[in-house]
Amino acid sequence: xxxxxxxxxxxxxxxxxxxxxxxxxxxxxxxxxxxxxxxxxxxxxxxxxxxxxxxxxxxxxxxxxxxxxxxxxxxxxxxxxxxxxxxxxxxxxxxxxxxxxxxxxxxxxxxxxxxxxxxxxxxxxxxxxxxxxxxxxxxxxxxxxxxxxxxxxxxxxxxxxxxxxxxxxxxxxxxxxxxxxxxxxxxxxxxxxxxxxxxxxxxxxxxxxxxxxxxxxxxxxxxxxxxxxxxxxxxxxxxxxxxxxxxxxxxxxxxxxxxxxxxxxxxxxxxxxxxxxxxxxxxxxxxxxxxxxxxxxxxxxxxxxxxxxxxxxxxxxxxxxxxxxxxxxxxxxxxxxxxxxxxxxxxxxxxxxxxxxxxxxxxxxxxxxxxxxxxxxxxxxxxxxxxxxxxxxxxxxxxxxxxxxxxxxxxxxxxxxxxxxxxxxxxxxxxxxxxxxxxxxxxxxxxxxxxxxxxxxxxxxxxxxxxxxxxxxxxxxxxxxxxxxxxxxxxxxxxxxxxxxxxxxxxxxxxxxxxxxxxxxxxxxxxxxxxxxxxxxxxxxxxxxxxxxxxxxxxxxxxxxxxxxxxxxxxxxxxxxxxxxxxxxxxxxxxxxxxxxxxxxxxxxxxxxxxxxxxxxxxxxxxxxxxxxxxxxxxxxxxxxxxxxxxxxxxxxxxxxxxxxxxxxxxxxxxxxxxxxxxxxxxxxxxxxxxxxxxxxxxxxxxxxxxxxxxxxxxxxxxxxxxxxxxxxxxx
Numbered sequence: 089x090x091x092x093x094x095x096x097x098x099x100x101x102x103x104x105x106x107x108x109x110x111x112x113x114x115x116x117x118x119x120x121x122x123x124x125x126x127x128x129x130x131x132x133x134x135x136x137x138x139x140x141x142x143x144x145x146x147x148x149x150x151x152x153x154x155x156x157x158x159x160x161x162x163x164x165x166x167x168x169x170x171x172x173x174x175x176x177x178x179x180x181x182x183x184x185x186x187x188x189x190x191x192x193x194x195x196x197x198x199x200x201x202x203x204x205x206x207x208x209x210x211x212x213x214x215x216x217x218x219x220x221x222x223x224x225x226x227x228x229x230x231x232x233x234x235x236x237x238x239x240x241x242x243x244x245x246x247x248x249x250x251x252x253x254x255x256x257x258x259x260x261x262x263x264x265x266x267x268x269x270x271x272x273x274x275x276x277x278x279x280x281x282x283x284x285x286x287x288x289x290x291x292x293x294x295x296x297x298x299x300x301x302x303x304x305x306x307x308x309x310x311x312x313x314x315x316x317x318x319x320x321x322x323x324x325x326x327x328x329x330x331x332x333x334x335x336x337x338x339x340x341x342x343x344x345x346x347x348x349x350x351x352x353x354x355x356x357x358x359x360x361x362x363x364x365x366x367x368x369x370x371x372x373x374x375x376x377x378x379x380x381x382x383x384x385x386x387x388x389x390x391x392x393x394x395x396x397x398x399x400x401x402x403x404x405x406x407x408x409x410x411x412x413x414x415x416x417x418x419x420x421x422x423x424x425x426x427x428x429x430x431x432x433x434x435x436x437x438x439x440x441x442x443x444x445x446x447x448x449x450x451x452x453x454x455x456x457x458x459x460x461x462x463x464x465x466x467x468x469x470x471x472x473x474x475x476x477x478x479x480x481x482x483x484x485x486x487x488x489x490x491x492x493x494x495x496x497x498x499x500x501x502x503x504x505x506x507x508x509x510x511x512x513x514x515x516x517x518x519x520x521x522x523x524x525x526x527x528x529x530x531x532x533x534x535x536x537x538x539x540x541x542x543x544x545x546x547x548x549x550x551x552x553x554x555x556x557x558x559x560x561x562x563x564x565x566x567x568x569x570x571x572x573x574x575x576x577x578x579x580x581x582x583x584x585x586x587x588x589x590x591x592x593x594x595x596x597x598x599x600x601x602x603x604x605x606x607x608x609x610x611x612x613x614x615x616x617x618x619x620x621x622x623x624x625x626x627x628x629x630x631x632x633x634x635x636x637x638x639x640x641x642x643x644x645x646x647x648x649x650x651x652x653x654x655x656x657x658x659x660x661x662x663x664x665x666x667x668x669x670x671x672x673x674x675x676x677x678x679x680x681x682x683x684x685x686x687x688x689x690x691x692x693x694x695x696x697x698x699x700x701x702x703x704x705x706x707x708x709x710x711x712x713x714x715x716x717x718x719x720x721x722x723x724x725x726x727x728x729x730x731x732x733x734x735x736x737x738x739x740x741x742x743x744x745x746x747x748x749x750x751x752x753x754x755x756x757x758x759x760x761x762x763x764x765x766x767x768x769x770x771x772x773x774x775x776x777x778x779x780x781x782x783x784x785x786x787x788x789x790x791x792x793x794x795x796x797x798x799x800x801x802x803x804x805x806x807x808x809x810x811x812x813x814x815x816x817x818x819x820x
Contacts, residue, residue: 161191169572173291173485177568178575179433182290182488189291193489196294197497204501206297207263209254209311210246211345211398212465213405215454217241217268217415223449226366226419227358229478231270232449240269240516243454244468245345245397249300250311255394257386258311259340259603264350264372265470266452269516276474277370278494282339283351283438286328288578290489295321314610323619326581326648329627330436333588336603338380338596338666343739344400346411346676347379354487355432357480357562358419365562367425367432367482369439371416371446377671379814381736382769383603388736396737402457407705409676410455416446429655430584431577435486437584440661464512469498480562485574503527520551579652582626586654589628591664595817601631605638622648674812675703680738682709682730682762684749689718691744691776691799698804709733709762711752719746731758735766740811742774742799743782750778754785763788770815774799774807795819
């Protein structure tokens, strides 16, 4: 059955039946018949993997087996590929004409108002970026031209999956979005605390987020990925395995926003005044090093203080201990890109710092709190497309999609096209254009002309584009057929996942295994657990065995077939380990000191001075909020009552009761938990003679390990120096 301008219908797989825009007699009759056949079929139910193979193979991705229902656009147009955006050739830019991606992302961006769909739980601060030296040989960007140049900055940190009311210490990626107000406009470097991502193409972003969010039929779990939907998607998306290693590592539970790295994730371009281009990856390196918490700590911190990260940021800035990062650049050329084992446009890959060292070119200092949380932190709008002359995009397919998505999201979330009129989003430099009116317009073009070209003169003439001063895109040569494909090198999904795992210490590797076992134990569908674990032998055999045993498998599932053979022999990279980048200092950290009435005033004062000299903070924990009376009669105010100040809130603890005071502590469950948690979390513990009674009460007997420091016989500053190692990992 065929009519001019209509689709030829050969079977019941089409539910959208006419492309001609009107119903012909024969078309309508046959269409109704076929539609009825489709709707009469029942969807088969099976726990077996019916989702097909999503793995890239250098060309089109394998599709899911065709079933009863054809995927279409909202307009009813059949979709041929829901895995890849339309682009020029395998490595070319994404095309604006890709209506199926446009519709999918458009609808996704408008799912929530006014809360952000992702990164809803955020906290912002203000400060500045200071450039170290001229980078004019690499880029014409104004902020990099002069040593000592400072520009204002606004930074928003966030979790990804949880709502605005979710806790800070969820296991999650952390957003690290920086807005720099340069003399040539706003530059938004919108990144994360992890240098890679789950997916390679923005077409899959709505699916990723849907899978991680609360399951739609029940609305939970909140701010967790420990559920069937997320791990079902992960198990069917091998390209995510590198990111899975990162989110199951300690990187996903940072001790503080101040102690985590930030990354631009994508490969960008730097372009100098001569029009010469270099590739670049952006890094933010924290001044005080890296630090995370243990999972048990994260759970307990969320109960004790769900605002732990934002409170830490607030208190740090208020105290004048300003959070600081250095901006690092990994710069490389076309020759490196062509010779590297992987594709620099693949956002699931990173470039090890041993191959391309990170050049530190400036510092970011956050020295101001926001004046109003809603006006600034909630209304700040970041867009990856906000770049300045001297910085440009590459054809990374995830970045190309983000450039579209962010603007669309801000229009919906902030009510219209004039969100740049909100002060936190407005540039600090002069700006002029003919854009006018719209919802909540705060200013409009002045004068007669609101268009160009025009023949008016003077102020009425209005602004004009400048070929000399204006932004110019790098003149990259592009060619190729329009196809929904990914490059061949994108298909290696396991090599860097293995490299990341191999780069961790034994302790960190055990944490990854524990996290996988915990998360997958919450998955109720056995086939999903099995499919996910089948990827692990391609990463590390011991990891696969440990996780399989932890989940009660009789044997390790057969390894998933790689779409492309992994690269062998990748060297471990120390930069990927938190523990190999320990701070070596107690600066910026917190010591919790448990005191009672009669505590030794001299010991307390020495310890307080030692902490302050090291750049740390001492918090006094007491049995009652009113504080205690020390040995000399001095009143010491308590910062936290023992029930509200558990040891999980501190980097190290000291227990300094009096002989009488400890008799009361042993009767208090929170006091015993204070010590037990500190022991179990392998923290350094300072103690005096009286504290031994409390230690014995919680089961710490015999010879104490070297993580316990006797403060009666040791100088306080030596104890704080020991605490620079943060944990005594040898404790069993």
